[in-house]
Amino acid sequence: MVRVRKKDGRLEEFDRTKVLKTCLRSGANVEIAEKVLRDVEERLYDGITTDEILEIVIESLLKHGYEKAATYDLKQSLLRLGPAGFNFEKFVARVLEEWGYSTETNVTMKGRCVMQEVDVIARKDEEVYMIECKFHNQPIYTGLKEVMYTYARFLDLSDHFTAAWVFTNTKFSEEAKQYASCMGIKLTGWRYPEGEGIEELLERKGMYPITILKVDKETIESAIKAGIVFCKDVLNAGVDRLKKLGVKNVEKLVEEARKVV
Numbered sequence: 001m002v003r004v005r006k007k008d009g010r011l012e013e014f015d016r017t018k019v020l021k022t023c024l025r026s027g028a029n030v031e032i033a034e035k036v037l038r039d040v041e042e043r044l045y046d047g048i049t050t051d052e053i054l055e056i057v058i059e060s061l062l063k064h065g066y067e068k069a070a071t072y073d074l075k076q077s078l079l080r081l082g083p084a085g086f087n088f089e090k091f092v093a094r095v096l097e098e099w100g101y102s103t104e105t106n107v108t109m110k111g112r113c114v115m116q117e118v119d120v121i122a123r124k125d126e127e128v129y130m131i132e133c134k135f136h137n138q139p140i141y142t143g144l145k146e147v148m149y150t151y152a153r154f155l156d157l158s159d160h161f162t163a164a165w166v167f168t169n170t171k172f173s174e175e176a177k178q179y180a181s182c183m184g185i186k187l188t189g190w191r192y193p194e195g196e197g198i199e200e201l202l203e204r205k206g207m208y209p210i211t212i213l214k215v216d217k218e219t220i221e222s223a224i225k226a227g228i229v230f231c232k233d234v235l236n237a238g239v240d241r242l243k244k245l246g247v248k249n250v251e252k253l254v255e256e257a258r259k260v261v
Helices: 016-025 030-042 050-063 069-079 088-098 144-157 174-183 198-204 217-225 231-244 250-260
Strands: 003-005 011-013 102-110 115-124 127-134 163-168 186-188
Touching (some): 030 050, 050 069, 088 102, 088 115, 088 198, 115 144, 127 144, 144 174, 174 186, 217 250
Parallel strands (some): 127 163
Antiparallel strands (some): 102 115
């Protein structure tokens, strides 16, 4: 049995279906996904890290002619958003707008007891959501405490909203899921709910963060400072506008974005 060392140090048995599914979700066809899996299995050893597997997969995808290999790195690209200087509340609002919601960010409102600042207000049909955004730059769980805290805030602001919603870039703990289910709180995180996690919302709309691109940190930070957050933002803006916005290394940024979108 070959075990994989996760970010938190835990060891778990290598699951070949995870490599296949993630390759397919990134857009690779079955033939390429199976070739990638063979490459990974040839280089496996007991205690290999998830980062090492990621490097092998991306290298293999490129080797087998899949130019969008960078999309496999979506999870890590989300973790890099914070250090790159982007506000996660605005990121969540942009994603929800793509899915037909109208949004507002960082709104101060009067509750029954105190004034509170709401990360994101999202409206669609008859629903008005109070969204609490929980960003992590390490792959740690969003837990019960955060979800209970959100529900307490929602109770104070319930005159303004129909439901509470917690949005994170990482996974939820089982206790958080159980409590949210019991109290009617909507959760969106990495691979949760099944088929509707944050990665699904992004991939279905082709919303890949620019932190997924193989360009230097200074270029990424200059683009984010100019409000360029997703790869399709890069292509929509074009070279001339990006230069006017003060984005560095524009030609390289556009070249890499074209490989993803």
